[in-house]
Amino acid sequence: MASTAPQIAAQMPTEWRDFFALTKPRVMTLVIFTAICGVLAAPGTIHPIIGFTAILAIAMGAGGSAVLNMWWEADIDAGMKRTRSRPLPGGRMRREDARDFGIFLSGVSVVLMGLAVGWLAAALLLGAIIYYAVIYTMWLKPRTPQNIVIGGGAGAFPPLIGWVAVTGEITAMPILLFAIIFFWTPPHFWALALFVQSDYAKVGIPMLPVVAGEKATRRQIMAYTVLLAPIAIAPWWIGGTGWIYGSCAVVLSALFLILAVPVFTRMREETDTMQPEKALFKFSIVYLFVLFAALVADRVAAYQGWPA
Known part of the structure:
Protein backbone atom coordinates (compact mmCIF):
# COMPACT_ATOMS: atom_id res chain seq x y z
CA MET A 1 0.00 0.00 0.00
CA ILE A 170 21.12 -25.76 2.81
CA THR A 171 20.66 -28.62 5.30
CA ALA A 172 18.41 -29.40 8.28
CA MET A 173 20.44 -27.41 10.82
CA PRO A 174 20.26 -23.98 9.13
CA ILE A 175 16.58 -24.58 8.40
CA LEU A 176 16.04 -25.19 12.12
CA LEU A 177 17.91 -21.99 12.97
CA PHE A 178 15.61 -20.18 10.55
CA ALA A 179 12.58 -21.82 12.17
CA ILE A 180 13.68 -20.82 15.69
CA ILE A 181 13.68 -17.11 14.81
CA PHE A 182 10.51 -17.49 12.73
CA PHE A 183 8.52 -18.92 15.66
CA TRP A 184 10.24 -16.64 18.19
CA THR A 185 9.16 -13.48 16.38
CA PRO A 186 5.37 -13.53 17.10
CA PRO A 187 5.55 -13.82 20.91
CA HIS A 188 8.47 -11.38 20.96
CA PHE A 189 6.74 -8.73 18.85
CA TRP A 190 3.17 -9.22 20.08
CA ALA A 191 4.35 -8.77 23.67
CA LEU A 192 5.61 -5.35 22.54
CA ALA A 193 2.45 -4.68 20.54
CA LEU A 194 0.28 -5.23 23.62
CA PHE A 195 1.74 -2.22 25.41
CA VAL A 196 2.10 0.06 22.36
CA GLN A 197 -1.10 -0.95 20.56
CA SER A 198 -2.55 2.57 20.77
CA ASP A 199 0.25 3.76 18.48
CA TYR A 200 -0.62 1.15 15.85
CA ALA A 201 -4.35 1.88 16.15
CA LYS A 202 -3.72 5.60 15.63
CA VAL A 203 -1.93 5.09 12.31
CA GLY A 204 -4.18 2.30 11.03
CA ILE A 205 -1.71 -0.61 11.16
CA PRO A 206 -3.73 -3.83 11.73
CA MET A 207 -1.57 -5.37 14.43
CA LEU A 208 -3.23 -8.34 16.12
CA PRO A 209 -4.10 -6.55 19.41
CA VAL A 210 -5.79 -3.77 17.44
CA VAL A 211 -7.99 -5.88 15.16
CA ALA A 212 -8.47 -9.12 17.13
CA GLY A 213 -8.23 -7.82 20.68
CA GLU A 214 -5.97 -8.56 23.60
CA LYS A 215 -7.48 -11.93 24.46
CA ALA A 216 -6.76 -13.36 21.01
CA THR A 217 -3.26 -11.87 21.05
CA ARG A 218 -2.48 -13.43 24.41
CA ARG A 219 -3.67 -16.83 23.15
CA GLN A 220 -1.45 -16.48 20.08
CA ILE A 221 1.56 -15.51 22.21
CA MET A 222 1.10 -18.64 24.30
CA ALA A 223 0.56 -20.87 21.26
CA TYR A 224 3.72 -19.71 19.52
CA THR A 225 5.73 -19.97 22.75
CA VAL A 226 4.63 -23.60 23.09
CA LEU A 227 5.52 -24.28 19.44
CA LEU A 228 8.90 -22.59 19.83
CA ALA A 229 10.11 -24.87 22.64
CA PRO A 230 10.45 -28.15 20.67
CA ILE A 231 11.82 -26.32 17.64
CA ALA A 232 14.52 -24.68 19.78
CA ILE A 233 15.45 -28.07 21.28
CA ALA A 234 15.32 -29.87 17.89
CA PRO A 235 18.97 -29.17 16.90
CA TRP A 236 20.01 -31.20 19.96
CA TRP A 237 17.46 -33.96 19.29
CA ILE A 238 18.75 -34.52 15.75
CA GLY A 239 22.36 -34.63 16.92
CA GLY A 240 23.36 -31.32 15.38
CA THR A 241 24.56 -29.93 18.71
CA GLY A 242 25.82 -31.19 22.06
CA TRP A 243 24.81 -30.86 25.68
CA ILE A 244 25.76 -27.18 26.03
CA TYR A 245 23.21 -26.05 23.49
CA GLY A 246 20.69 -28.71 24.51
CA SER A 247 20.66 -27.79 28.20
CA CYS A 248 20.47 -24.06 27.39
CA ALA A 249 17.59 -24.64 24.98
CA VAL A 250 15.63 -26.61 27.58
CA VAL A 251 16.17 -24.09 30.40
CA LEU A 252 15.58 -21.00 28.26
CA SER A 253 12.43 -22.44 26.67
CA ALA A 254 11.08 -23.36 30.10
CA LEU A 255 11.67 -19.79 31.33
CA PHE A 256 10.01 -18.42 28.18
CA LEU A 257 6.95 -20.56 28.89
CA ILE A 258 6.87 -19.50 32.54
CA LEU A 259 6.92 -15.82 31.58
CA ALA A 260 4.29 -16.33 28.88
CA VAL A 261 1.76 -17.85 31.29
CA PRO A 262 0.85 -14.61 33.15
CA VAL A 263 0.64 -12.79 29.82
CA PHE A 264 -1.78 -15.45 28.61
CA THR A 265 -3.98 -15.63 31.73
CA ARG A 266 -4.57 -11.96 32.53
CA MET A 267 -6.26 -8.95 31.03
CA ARG A 268 -5.14 -5.33 31.14
CA GLU A 269 -6.52 -3.13 33.91
CA GLU A 270 -7.15 0.59 33.57
CA THR A 271 -3.97 1.70 35.37
CA ASP A 272 -1.95 -1.30 34.23
CA THR A 273 1.81 -0.90 33.83
CA MET A 274 1.93 -4.06 31.67
CA GLN A 275 4.84 -5.52 33.62
CA PRO A 276 4.33 -9.19 32.56
CA GLU A 277 4.24 -8.16 28.90
CA LYS A 278 7.33 -5.98 29.25
CA ALA A 279 9.14 -8.77 31.13
CA LEU A 280 8.33 -11.26 28.37
CA PHE A 281 9.47 -8.84 25.66
CA LYS A 282 12.79 -8.15 27.41
CA PHE A 283 13.44 -11.83 28.15
CA SER A 284 12.68 -12.80 24.56
CA ILE A 285 15.68 -10.73 23.45
CA VAL A 286 17.92 -12.37 26.05
CA TYR A 287 16.52 -15.74 24.99
CA LEU A 288 17.66 -15.43 21.42
CA PHE A 289 21.09 -14.02 22.26
CA VAL A 290 21.88 -16.75 24.81
CA LEU A 291 20.46 -19.55 22.66
CA PHE A 292 22.63 -18.63 19.68
CA ALA A 293 25.66 -18.02 21.90
CA ALA A 294 25.18 -21.56 23.23
CA LEU A 295 25.17 -22.81 19.65
CA VAL A 296 28.63 -21.32 19.12
CA ALA A 297 29.86 -22.55 22.51
CA ASP A 298 28.78 -26.03 21.52
CA ARG A 299 30.74 -25.80 18.28
CA VAL A 300 33.85 -24.61 20.14
CA ALA A 301 33.49 -27.48 22.62
CA ALA A 302 33.26 -30.00 19.77
CA TYR A 303 36.31 -28.45 18.11
CA GLN A 304 38.26 -28.78 21.36
CA GLY A 305 37.21 -32.41 21.67
CA TRP A 306 35.15 -31.98 24.83
CA PRO A 307 32.50 -34.63 25.61
CA ALA A 308 29.27 -34.07 23.66
Missing part, protein backbone atom coordinates in the same frame (compact mmCIF):
# COMPACT_ATOMS: atom_id res chain seq x y z
CA ALA A 2 1.54 3.27 -1.05
CA SER A 3 1.97 6.03 1.45
CA THR A 4 -1.02 8.41 1.48
CA ALA A 5 0.11 11.01 4.03
CA PRO A 6 1.75 14.26 2.91
CA GLN A 7 5.40 14.04 2.05
CA ILE A 8 7.71 14.87 4.93
CA ALA A 9 10.20 17.46 3.77
CA ALA A 10 13.68 17.71 5.25
CA GLN A 11 14.01 20.96 7.15
CA MET A 12 17.24 20.39 9.07
CA PRO A 13 20.74 19.46 7.88
CA THR A 14 21.33 15.75 7.40
CA GLU A 15 24.20 14.20 9.35
CA TRP A 16 25.89 10.82 9.01
CA ARG A 17 24.15 9.82 12.25
CA ASP A 18 20.82 10.15 10.48
CA PHE A 19 21.87 7.75 7.74
CA PHE A 20 23.12 5.34 10.40
CA ALA A 21 19.86 5.64 12.35
CA LEU A 22 17.92 4.64 9.23
CA THR A 23 19.60 1.21 9.33
CA LYS A 24 17.92 0.46 12.70
CA PRO A 25 21.19 -0.21 14.56
CA ARG A 26 19.53 -1.84 17.57
CA VAL A 27 17.76 -4.36 15.36
CA MET A 28 20.98 -4.71 13.35
CA THR A 29 22.79 -5.91 16.49
CA LEU A 30 20.60 -9.00 16.65
CA VAL A 31 20.87 -9.57 12.89
CA ILE A 32 24.67 -9.40 12.93
CA PHE A 33 24.91 -11.55 16.05
CA THR A 34 22.77 -14.38 14.68
CA ALA A 35 24.60 -14.21 11.34
CA ILE A 36 27.97 -14.50 13.12
CA CYS A 37 26.64 -17.44 15.10
CA GLY A 38 25.55 -19.11 11.87
CA VAL A 39 29.06 -18.68 10.44
CA LEU A 40 30.84 -19.89 13.57
CA ALA A 41 28.53 -22.83 14.25
CA ALA A 42 28.55 -24.21 10.70
CA PRO A 43 30.69 -27.28 10.03
CA GLY A 44 33.78 -26.64 7.97
CA THR A 45 36.04 -23.63 7.78
CA ILE A 46 35.98 -20.27 6.08
CA HIS A 47 38.81 -17.82 5.56
CA PRO A 48 38.52 -15.02 8.14
CA ILE A 49 38.41 -12.33 5.45
CA ILE A 50 35.68 -14.18 3.53
CA GLY A 51 33.79 -14.72 6.79
CA PHE A 52 34.06 -11.03 7.65
CA THR A 53 32.88 -10.11 4.14
CA ALA A 54 29.85 -12.39 4.53
CA ILE A 55 28.90 -10.71 7.81
CA LEU A 56 29.47 -7.26 6.29
CA ALA A 57 27.22 -8.11 3.34
CA ILE A 58 24.48 -9.42 5.65
CA ALA A 59 24.75 -6.25 7.76
CA MET A 60 24.56 -4.03 4.68
CA GLY A 61 21.58 -5.98 3.32
CA ALA A 62 19.74 -5.80 6.63
CA GLY A 63 20.56 -2.11 6.92
CA GLY A 64 19.44 -1.42 3.37
CA SER A 65 16.10 -3.16 3.85
CA ALA A 66 15.60 -1.26 7.14
CA VAL A 67 16.24 2.03 5.33
CA LEU A 68 13.66 1.11 2.68
CA ASN A 69 11.23 0.22 5.47
CA MET A 70 11.68 3.66 7.04
CA TRP A 71 11.41 5.37 3.66
CA TRP A 72 8.10 3.67 2.91
CA GLU A 73 6.68 4.16 6.42
CA ALA A 74 7.84 7.74 7.08
CA ASP A 75 4.28 9.02 7.34
CA ILE A 76 3.31 6.16 9.66
CA ASP A 77 6.35 6.80 11.85
CA ALA A 78 5.34 10.46 12.10
CA GLY A 79 2.08 9.41 13.75
CA MET A 80 3.59 7.09 16.37
CA LYS A 81 5.07 8.32 19.62
CA ARG A 82 7.98 5.85 19.67
CA THR A 83 9.04 6.54 16.06
CA ARG A 84 8.23 10.18 15.34
CA SER A 85 11.77 11.36 16.17
CA ARG A 86 13.35 9.19 13.46
CA PRO A 87 15.27 11.09 10.74
CA LEU A 88 12.48 11.18 8.15
CA PRO A 89 9.47 12.14 10.31
CA GLY A 90 11.83 14.45 12.22
CA GLY A 91 12.48 16.38 9.01
CA ARG A 92 16.23 15.76 9.00
CA MET A 93 16.39 14.02 5.62
CA ARG A 94 14.63 13.96 2.26
CA ARG A 95 12.69 10.79 1.55
CA GLU A 96 14.36 10.46 -1.85
CA ASP A 97 17.78 10.39 -0.18
CA ALA A 98 16.66 7.64 2.17
CA ARG A 99 15.23 5.61 -0.71
CA ASP A 100 18.42 5.90 -2.76
CA PHE A 101 20.58 5.03 0.26
CA GLY A 102 18.50 1.92 0.91
CA ILE A 103 18.68 0.75 -2.69
CA PHE A 104 22.44 1.37 -2.77
CA LEU A 105 23.12 -0.61 0.42
CA SER A 106 20.88 -3.47 -0.67
CA GLY A 107 22.36 -3.73 -4.15
CA VAL A 108 25.98 -3.55 -3.01
CA SER A 109 25.38 -6.16 -0.31
CA VAL A 110 24.04 -8.75 -2.75
CA VAL A 111 26.80 -8.18 -5.32
CA LEU A 112 29.47 -8.29 -2.60
CA MET A 113 28.09 -11.53 -1.19
CA GLY A 114 27.90 -13.13 -4.62
CA LEU A 115 31.38 -12.16 -5.78
CA ALA A 116 33.24 -12.74 -2.51
CA VAL A 117 31.34 -15.60 -0.87
CA GLY A 118 28.93 -17.42 -3.16
CA TRP A 119 25.81 -16.92 -5.22
CA LEU A 120 23.58 -19.21 -3.13
CA ALA A 121 24.25 -17.03 -0.08
CA ALA A 122 23.72 -13.94 -2.28
CA ALA A 123 20.36 -15.29 -3.52
CA LEU A 124 19.25 -15.88 0.06
CA LEU A 125 20.35 -12.37 1.01
CA LEU A 126 18.40 -10.89 -1.90
CA GLY A 127 15.38 -12.94 -0.84
CA ALA A 128 15.67 -11.61 2.72
CA ILE A 129 15.82 -8.00 1.50
CA ILE A 130 12.80 -8.42 -0.78
CA TYR A 131 10.95 -10.28 1.96
CA TYR A 132 11.37 -7.44 4.47
CA ALA A 133 11.30 -4.34 2.29
CA VAL A 134 8.56 -5.44 -0.11
CA ILE A 135 6.57 -8.45 1.10
CA TYR A 136 6.43 -7.43 4.77
CA THR A 137 6.68 -3.62 4.68
CA MET A 138 4.67 -2.81 1.58
CA TRP A 139 2.25 -5.72 1.40
CA LEU A 140 1.69 -7.62 4.65
CA LYS A 141 2.04 -5.01 7.38
CA PRO A 142 -0.76 -2.67 6.24
CA ARG A 143 -3.10 -5.49 5.20
CA THR A 144 -3.20 -8.36 7.70
CA PRO A 145 -2.94 -8.89 11.46
CA GLN A 146 -0.79 -11.92 10.65
CA ASN A 147 1.90 -9.59 9.26
CA ILE A 148 4.31 -10.47 12.06
CA VAL A 149 3.82 -14.22 11.62
CA ILE A 150 4.52 -14.28 7.89
CA GLY A 151 6.94 -11.37 7.98
CA GLY A 152 8.96 -13.06 10.72
CA GLY A 153 10.78 -14.93 7.98
CA ALA A 154 12.69 -11.78 7.09
CA GLY A 155 14.51 -11.70 10.43
CA ALA A 156 15.12 -15.44 10.32
CA PHE A 157 17.44 -15.34 7.30
CA PRO A 158 20.76 -14.15 8.87
CA PRO A 159 21.89 -17.43 10.55
CA LEU A 160 20.76 -19.38 7.49
CA ILE A 161 22.80 -17.13 5.22
CA GLY A 162 25.80 -17.28 7.57
CA TRP A 163 25.68 -21.08 7.62
CA VAL A 164 25.36 -21.32 3.83
CA ALA A 165 28.30 -18.90 3.43
CA VAL A 166 30.49 -21.54 5.10
CA THR A 167 29.01 -24.78 3.77
CA GLY A 168 27.59 -23.74 0.40
CA GLU A 169 24.45 -25.82 0.99
Whole structure:
Protein backbone atom coordinates (compact mmCIF):
# COMPACT_ATOMS: atom_id res chain seq x y z
CA MET A 1 0.00 0.00 0.00
CA ALA A 2 1.54 3.27 -1.05
CA SER A 3 1.97 6.03 1.45
CA THR A 4 -1.02 8.41 1.48
CA ALA A 5 0.11 11.01 4.03
CA PRO A 6 1.75 14.26 2.91
CA GLN A 7 5.40 14.04 2.05
CA ILE A 8 7.71 14.87 4.93
CA ALA A 9 10.20 17.46 3.77
CA ALA A 10 13.68 17.71 5.25
CA GLN A 11 14.01 20.96 7.15
CA MET A 12 17.24 20.39 9.07
CA PRO A 13 20.74 19.46 7.88
CA THR A 14 21.33 15.75 7.40
CA GLU A 15 24.20 14.20 9.35
CA TRP A 16 25.89 10.82 9.01
CA ARG A 17 24.15 9.82 12.25
CA ASP A 18 20.82 10.15 10.48
CA PHE A 19 21.87 7.75 7.74
CA PHE A 20 23.12 5.34 10.40
CA ALA A 21 19.86 5.64 12.35
CA LEU A 22 17.92 4.64 9.23
CA THR A 23 19.60 1.21 9.33
CA LYS A 24 17.92 0.46 12.70
CA PRO A 25 21.19 -0.21 14.56
CA ARG A 26 19.53 -1.84 17.57
CA VAL A 27 17.76 -4.36 15.36
CA MET A 28 20.98 -4.71 13.35
CA THR A 29 22.79 -5.91 16.49
CA LEU A 30 20.60 -9.00 16.65
CA VAL A 31 20.87 -9.57 12.89
CA ILE A 32 24.67 -9.40 12.93
CA PHE A 33 24.91 -11.55 16.05
CA THR A 34 22.77 -14.38 14.68
CA ALA A 35 24.60 -14.21 11.34
CA ILE A 36 27.97 -14.50 13.12
CA CYS A 37 26.64 -17.44 15.10
CA GLY A 38 25.55 -19.11 11.87
CA VAL A 39 29.06 -18.68 10.44
CA LEU A 40 30.84 -19.89 13.57
CA ALA A 41 28.53 -22.83 14.25
CA ALA A 42 28.55 -24.21 10.70
CA PRO A 43 30.69 -27.28 10.03
CA GLY A 44 33.78 -26.64 7.97
CA THR A 45 36.04 -23.63 7.78
CA ILE A 46 35.98 -20.27 6.08
CA HIS A 47 38.81 -17.82 5.56
CA PRO A 48 38.52 -15.02 8.14
CA ILE A 49 38.41 -12.33 5.45
CA ILE A 50 35.68 -14.18 3.53
CA GLY A 51 33.79 -14.72 6.79
CA PHE A 52 34.06 -11.03 7.65
CA THR A 53 32.88 -10.11 4.14
CA ALA A 54 29.85 -12.39 4.53
CA ILE A 55 28.90 -10.71 7.81
CA LEU A 56 29.47 -7.26 6.29
CA ALA A 57 27.22 -8.11 3.34
CA ILE A 58 24.48 -9.42 5.65
CA ALA A 59 24.75 -6.25 7.76
CA MET A 60 24.56 -4.03 4.68
CA GLY A 61 21.58 -5.98 3.32
CA ALA A 62 19.74 -5.80 6.63
CA GLY A 63 20.56 -2.11 6.92
CA GLY A 64 19.44 -1.42 3.37
CA SER A 65 16.10 -3.16 3.85
CA ALA A 66 15.60 -1.26 7.14
CA VAL A 67 16.24 2.03 5.33
CA LEU A 68 13.66 1.11 2.68
CA ASN A 69 11.23 0.22 5.47
CA MET A 70 11.68 3.66 7.04
CA TRP A 71 11.41 5.37 3.66
CA TRP A 72 8.10 3.67 2.91
CA GLU A 73 6.68 4.16 6.42
CA ALA A 74 7.84 7.74 7.08
CA ASP A 75 4.28 9.02 7.34
CA ILE A 76 3.31 6.16 9.66
CA ASP A 77 6.35 6.80 11.85
CA ALA A 78 5.34 10.46 12.10
CA GLY A 79 2.08 9.41 13.75
CA MET A 80 3.59 7.09 16.37
CA LYS A 81 5.07 8.32 19.62
CA ARG A 82 7.98 5.85 19.67
CA THR A 83 9.04 6.54 16.06
CA ARG A 84 8.23 10.18 15.34
CA SER A 85 11.77 11.36 16.17
CA ARG A 86 13.35 9.19 13.46
CA PRO A 87 15.27 11.09 10.74
CA LEU A 88 12.48 11.18 8.15
CA PRO A 89 9.47 12.14 10.31
CA GLY A 90 11.83 14.45 12.22
CA GLY A 91 12.48 16.38 9.01
CA ARG A 92 16.23 15.76 9.00
CA MET A 93 16.39 14.02 5.62
CA ARG A 94 14.63 13.96 2.26
CA ARG A 95 12.69 10.79 1.55
CA GLU A 96 14.36 10.46 -1.85
CA ASP A 97 17.78 10.39 -0.18
CA ALA A 98 16.66 7.64 2.17
CA ARG A 99 15.23 5.61 -0.71
CA ASP A 100 18.42 5.90 -2.76
CA PHE A 101 20.58 5.03 0.26
CA GLY A 102 18.50 1.92 0.91
CA ILE A 103 18.68 0.75 -2.69
CA PHE A 104 22.44 1.37 -2.77
CA LEU A 105 23.12 -0.61 0.42
CA SER A 106 20.88 -3.47 -0.67
CA GLY A 107 22.36 -3.73 -4.15
CA VAL A 108 25.98 -3.55 -3.01
CA SER A 109 25.38 -6.16 -0.31
CA VAL A 110 24.04 -8.75 -2.75
CA VAL A 111 26.80 -8.18 -5.32
CA LEU A 112 29.47 -8.29 -2.60
CA MET A 113 28.09 -11.53 -1.19
CA GLY A 114 27.90 -13.13 -4.62
CA LEU A 115 31.38 -12.16 -5.78
CA ALA A 116 33.24 -12.74 -2.51
CA VAL A 117 31.34 -15.60 -0.87
CA GLY A 118 28.93 -17.42 -3.16
CA TRP A 119 25.81 -16.92 -5.22
CA LEU A 120 23.58 -19.21 -3.13
CA ALA A 121 24.25 -17.03 -0.08
CA ALA A 122 23.72 -13.94 -2.28
CA ALA A 123 20.36 -15.29 -3.52
CA LEU A 124 19.25 -15.88 0.06
CA LEU A 125 20.35 -12.37 1.01
CA LEU A 126 18.40 -10.89 -1.90
CA GLY A 127 15.38 -12.94 -0.84
CA ALA A 128 15.67 -11.61 2.72
CA ILE A 129 15.82 -8.00 1.50
CA ILE A 130 12.80 -8.42 -0.78
CA TYR A 131 10.95 -10.28 1.96
CA TYR A 132 11.37 -7.44 4.47
CA ALA A 133 11.30 -4.34 2.29
CA VAL A 134 8.56 -5.44 -0.11
CA ILE A 135 6.57 -8.45 1.10
CA TYR A 136 6.43 -7.43 4.77
CA THR A 137 6.68 -3.62 4.68
CA MET A 138 4.67 -2.81 1.58
CA TRP A 139 2.25 -5.72 1.40
CA LEU A 140 1.69 -7.62 4.65
CA LYS A 141 2.04 -5.01 7.38
CA PRO A 142 -0.76 -2.67 6.24
CA ARG A 143 -3.10 -5.49 5.20
CA THR A 144 -3.20 -8.36 7.70
CA PRO A 145 -2.94 -8.89 11.46
CA GLN A 146 -0.79 -11.92 10.65
CA ASN A 147 1.90 -9.59 9.26
CA ILE A 148 4.31 -10.47 12.06
CA VAL A 149 3.82 -14.22 11.62
CA ILE A 150 4.52 -14.28 7.89
CA GLY A 151 6.94 -11.37 7.98
CA GLY A 152 8.96 -13.06 10.72
CA GLY A 153 10.78 -14.93 7.98
CA ALA A 154 12.69 -11.78 7.09
CA GLY A 155 14.51 -11.70 10.43
CA ALA A 156 15.12 -15.44 10.32
CA PHE A 157 17.44 -15.34 7.30
CA PRO A 158 20.76 -14.15 8.87
CA PRO A 159 21.89 -17.43 10.55
CA LEU A 160 20.76 -19.38 7.49
CA ILE A 161 22.80 -17.13 5.22
CA GLY A 162 25.80 -17.28 7.57
CA TRP A 163 25.68 -21.08 7.62
CA VAL A 164 25.36 -21.32 3.83
CA ALA A 165 28.30 -18.90 3.43
CA VAL A 166 30.49 -21.54 5.10
CA THR A 167 29.01 -24.78 3.77
CA GLY A 168 27.59 -23.74 0.40
CA GLU A 169 24.45 -25.82 0.99
CA ILE A 170 21.12 -25.76 2.81
CA THR A 171 20.66 -28.62 5.30
CA ALA A 172 18.41 -29.40 8.28
CA MET A 173 20.44 -27.41 10.82
CA PRO A 174 20.26 -23.98 9.13
CA ILE A 175 16.58 -24.58 8.40
CA LEU A 176 16.04 -25.19 12.12
CA LEU A 177 17.91 -21.99 12.97
CA PHE A 178 15.61 -20.18 10.55
CA ALA A 179 12.58 -21.82 12.17
CA ILE A 180 13.68 -20.82 15.69
CA ILE A 181 13.68 -17.11 14.81
CA PHE A 182 10.51 -17.49 12.73
CA PHE A 183 8.52 -18.92 15.66
CA TRP A 184 10.24 -16.64 18.19
CA THR A 185 9.16 -13.48 16.38
CA PRO A 186 5.37 -13.53 17.10
CA PRO A 187 5.55 -13.82 20.91
CA HIS A 188 8.47 -11.38 20.96
CA PHE A 189 6.74 -8.73 18.85
CA TRP A 190 3.17 -9.22 20.08
CA ALA A 191 4.35 -8.77 23.67
CA LEU A 192 5.61 -5.35 22.54
CA ALA A 193 2.45 -4.68 20.54
CA LEU A 194 0.28 -5.23 23.62
CA PHE A 195 1.74 -2.22 25.41
CA VAL A 196 2.10 0.06 22.36
CA GLN A 197 -1.10 -0.95 20.56
CA SER A 198 -2.55 2.57 20.77
CA ASP A 199 0.25 3.76 18.48
CA TYR A 200 -0.62 1.15 15.85
CA ALA A 201 -4.35 1.88 16.15
CA LYS A 202 -3.72 5.60 15.63
CA VAL A 203 -1.93 5.09 12.31
CA GLY A 204 -4.18 2.30 11.03
CA ILE A 205 -1.71 -0.61 11.16
CA PRO A 206 -3.73 -3.83 11.73
CA MET A 207 -1.57 -5.37 14.43
CA LEU A 208 -3.23 -8.34 16.12
CA PRO A 209 -4.10 -6.55 19.41
CA VAL A 210 -5.79 -3.77 17.44
CA VAL A 211 -7.99 -5.88 15.16
CA ALA A 212 -8.47 -9.12 17.13
CA GLY A 213 -8.23 -7.82 20.68
CA GLU A 214 -5.97 -8.56 23.60
CA LYS A 215 -7.48 -11.93 24.46
CA ALA A 216 -6.76 -13.36 21.01
CA THR A 217 -3.26 -11.87 21.05
CA ARG A 218 -2.48 -13.43 24.41
CA ARG A 219 -3.67 -16.83 23.15
CA GLN A 220 -1.45 -16.48 20.08
CA ILE A 221 1.56 -15.51 22.21
CA MET A 222 1.10 -18.64 24.30
CA ALA A 223 0.56 -20.87 21.26
CA TYR A 224 3.72 -19.71 19.52
CA THR A 225 5.73 -19.97 22.75
CA VAL A 226 4.63 -23.60 23.09
CA LEU A 227 5.52 -24.28 19.44
CA LEU A 228 8.90 -22.59 19.83
CA ALA A 229 10.11 -24.87 22.64
CA PRO A 230 10.45 -28.15 20.67
CA ILE A 231 11.82 -26.32 17.64
CA ALA A 232 14.52 -24.68 19.78
CA ILE A 233 15.45 -28.07 21.28
CA ALA A 234 15.32 -29.87 17.89
CA PRO A 235 18.97 -29.17 16.90
CA TRP A 236 20.01 -31.20 19.96
CA TRP A 237 17.46 -33.96 19.29
CA ILE A 238 18.75 -34.52 15.75
CA GLY A 239 22.36 -34.63 16.92
CA GLY A 240 23.36 -31.32 15.38
CA THR A 241 24.56 -29.93 18.71
CA GLY A 242 25.82 -31.19 22.06
CA TRP A 243 24.81 -30.86 25.68
CA ILE A 244 25.76 -27.18 26.03
CA TYR A 245 23.21 -26.05 23.49
CA GLY A 246 20.69 -28.71 24.51
CA SER A 247 20.66 -27.79 28.20
CA CYS A 248 20.47 -24.06 27.39
CA ALA A 249 17.59 -24.64 24.98
CA VAL A 250 15.63 -26.61 27.58
CA VAL A 251 16.17 -24.09 30.40
CA LEU A 252 15.58 -21.00 28.26
CA SER A 253 12.43 -22.44 26.67
CA ALA A 254 11.08 -23.36 30.10
CA LEU A 255 11.67 -19.79 31.33
CA PHE A 256 10.01 -18.42 28.18
CA LEU A 257 6.95 -20.56 28.89
CA ILE A 258 6.87 -19.50 32.54
CA LEU A 259 6.92 -15.82 31.58
CA ALA A 260 4.29 -16.33 28.88
CA VAL A 261 1.76 -17.85 31.29
CA PRO A 262 0.85 -14.61 33.15
CA VAL A 263 0.64 -12.79 29.82
CA PHE A 264 -1.78 -15.45 28.61
CA THR A 265 -3.98 -15.63 31.73
CA ARG A 266 -4.57 -11.96 32.53
CA MET A 267 -6.26 -8.95 31.03
CA ARG A 268 -5.14 -5.33 31.14
CA GLU A 269 -6.52 -3.13 33.91
CA GLU A 270 -7.15 0.59 33.57
CA THR A 271 -3.97 1.70 35.37
CA ASP A 272 -1.95 -1.30 34.23
CA THR A 273 1.81 -0.90 33.83
CA MET A 274 1.93 -4.06 31.67
CA GLN A 275 4.84 -5.52 33.62
CA PRO A 276 4.33 -9.19 32.56
CA GLU A 277 4.24 -8.16 28.90
CA LYS A 278 7.33 -5.98 29.25
CA ALA A 279 9.14 -8.77 31.13
CA LEU A 280 8.33 -11.26 28.37
CA PHE A 281 9.47 -8.84 25.66
CA LYS A 282 12.79 -8.15 27.41
CA PHE A 283 13.44 -11.83 28.15
CA SER A 284 12.68 -12.80 24.56
CA ILE A 285 15.68 -10.73 23.45
CA VAL A 286 17.92 -12.37 26.05
CA TYR A 287 16.52 -15.74 24.99
CA LEU A 288 17.66 -15.43 21.42
CA PHE A 289 21.09 -14.02 22.26
CA VAL A 290 21.88 -16.75 24.81
CA LEU A 291 20.46 -19.55 22.66
CA PHE A 292 22.63 -18.63 19.68
CA ALA A 293 25.66 -18.02 21.90
CA ALA A 294 25.18 -21.56 23.23
CA LEU A 295 25.17 -22.81 19.65
CA VAL A 296 28.63 -21.32 19.12
CA ALA A 297 29.86 -22.55 22.51
CA ASP A 298 28.78 -26.03 21.52
CA ARG A 299 30.74 -25.80 18.28
CA VAL A 300 33.85 -24.61 20.14
CA ALA A 301 33.49 -27.48 22.62
CA ALA A 302 33.26 -30.00 19.77
CA TYR A 303 36.31 -28.45 18.11
CA GLN A 304 38.26 -28.78 21.36
CA GLY A 305 37.21 -32.41 21.67
CA TRP A 306 35.15 -31.98 24.83
CA PRO A 307 32.50 -34.63 25.61
CA ALA A 308 29.27 -34.07 23.66
